[in-house]
Amino acid sequence: MDTPALPKLEATSWNPVLEEEIRKIWESENDFVFQPNSNKKRNFVIDTPPPYPSGKPWHPGALTQYSQIDMVARSARMRNFNVLYPVGIDRNGLPVEIATERKYRIQLRKTPRDEFIALCKHALDDIEAYMLELLRRMGISGDFENRYRTDSEDYRKLTQWSFIELWNKGLVYIANRPNNYCTDCGTTIADAEIEYEELPTYLVTIRFKLKEGDEELLVATTRPELLEACQMVVVHPDDDRYKTIVGKDVVVPIFGREVPVVAHKSVDMAFGTGAVMICSYGDYHDVQLFREFRLKEIVAIDIDGKMTQSAGKYAGMVIKDARSQIIQDLQEQKIAVKVEQIQHRTPLCERSHTAIEIIPMEEFYLKQLEFLPKLRKLAKEMVFHPEIHRQILTNWMNSLTTDYPISRRRYYATEIPIWYCSKCSEPHLPKPGRYYRPWRDPAPFKKCKKCGNSKFVGETKTFDTWMDSSISALYVTKRLRNMKFFRATYPATIRTQGKDIVRTWLYYSLLRCYLLTGKTPFKHAWIGGLGQDAQGRAMRKSLGNFVDPEPLLQKYGTDNFRFWGASEANLGYDFRLSEDRIAGAGKFLTKLWNTARFIGSFPEPRSATLTQTDKWILAELNKLTSECIDGYEDFNMFVPSTKIREFLWNIFAAHYIEMVKGRAYGDTNSEADRDAARYTLHRVMRSILLLLAPIVPHVTDYVWRRLYGTTAIHLELFPKATGHKVAPSVTQTLIEFNMRVWKAKRDKGLALKEPIQVDVPRKLNPYLPDLVRMHHITS
């Protein structure tokens, strides 16, 4: 052991090409499959978001988040947990339907349902393969082998089971409420499917007579054809023009109904005359006020986009014609005092580009308002990382005013498992535990339980996609498939997700799982920030600032990307994606590699009698270790990545290694001192590799296997704190002293290996031998 062994690492930098080799080794070793309660370890269950195959390229910020979630999983393993880290793909919902309609130039309503579903499936499969490959390349240590899809029979079975349970508990009801409706596509659509455009329209100023007296109120509207459905006129409370009229009644022209004038701060005084008629339904403002004042709605437009019977002489006309006609009539009767053309922000269906109508539709609702107090209490018991993002959930719960509408008129989603009696319309729900498609399956009933009729009609509506997603915690813990497994793993340990879907995924999970199990679905909620572009704007394909992550991975390597993601994105805060900064983060990997290369050139003694210098760096390592573990326990990767970088670069390599280099090479003629240095170098190296392993798994595993063993680093546990303690100011004094000597040599034009005469502070006496050798200090 006298002569140093050959370096175990040859190249002078880490080569990302090696990453693929290492992943192949991981795949063959298959370490990431969950074994509940094995080796008496405790379980750690991650309820991680199954990504939605929305297209290529994948959002680089989302990919960064998945790498951070992987760090949560890897660090939990090294904290001695059995980790259930599922891999799933979310395949339900609207985006694929829109993509399919565009791709094949077809319309959902005009395409046979099973044909349309097959086309969607095909599109999903394609993008899913791409996403899984990217996840694999990110080094995600999830259970790929047992991966799941939310559109599988197994998953939809669970969604339908959950609905039947809730129905049977009386928590679901059917109600008629206003919805966005596209008369062209013939379907309810979500807010997310609406786009806005400034379009020309007529602003008509209409004379409303007061019920009593001769006064008039001028009301401006872009929707005169909805006059028949007007139930109220509102003005702003600060509007001096109308102070005397508020509280009185006015008469709706043509239709003669009396409606009140009410003050409401939502009115824009500057628009039109400052007096607005509230009709069912011209826009969201109408919906809001109808709800707030509990007005009686008048259905003015039917689902074909025609005026209803309540429109009197206009009944049966399409909206556009009715509008022209009523404007003409109002002008002839001198009721319209002004008709002017304006540009108006109009909601359009993003598919057909026709104006959206708000029409009352019959939909399913899940009760939530009455459970909010209980949900608030449960939310309080959850631990948020970071704590500050608890606020997002709290705010959302405080803003809810209606129950949760759960039905959609779509195809690529889980079907609502109901059949209705063809005679008396009585709803019949099947036994839970199977996957039902009422739109094509025969009814699993013989006779109507109410009237005895034997014919049934299947429900055609589907669930909102969050009905599936919100029970992911039940799915991954095998609620319907393996109750023993479920009891051992539910509630999950942690939910990891982005802050943008707190009000949807997090909230609905809490609601649904509480209603189904009486418990929270998880104990910890990890809320990540969002990836933005280099200027700090959201990254959107439509903005043209979207960055394809694939070339970045190709160019810099996965570990480089992961280290950037860990060290630049603090837990919960948004982060900016910039290639320069990714490149910069990679320099650390070079430093890590070369430190390992140097230390790897020395044999590792089994034990040693440490010098003061060795004890000093071990004390610093001790501090680092506990800081890192604290960070990992908070699931905050920013802490370990930045702390380790600072330690490795600015303390360990710059000062300790320089101080003991001579000893390590054997320059002191003392085997004990030499071995102490070598022992300490390896001790620190091992700890750094272990502490970094969750963040940069490829390079650390490679180095670990080359230097310290044949088994994977992710099978090891984190190091324990060492117990060495040194006064904190010593490190500062040491660093300052070294810098002073370097500067002095520079000022005197001396090479670093030339001798110099300097005074060493008394405080540094314990380190004197190493300092003298390092700087060639003469007395």
Added chain:
RNA sequence: GGGCCCGUGGUCUAGUCUGGCUAUGACGCCGCCCUCACAUGGCGGAAAUCCCCGGUCCGAGUCCGGGCGGGCCCA
């Protein structure tokens, strides 16, 4: 229109909850240096009215109030 978050060298960032010595670190930049792990490196250096105004305090990047600016979400 409502809510939340954030404003620290050219860029990113720590520190702000729990006020206290010359504000942390990195990227970039400039100069010198191939010193036997690393030039994808080392050393040194320049570079910040801690967004603005006011207040509390012996003392404010940190606490309070008001502005301005940016971002995200909801409507």
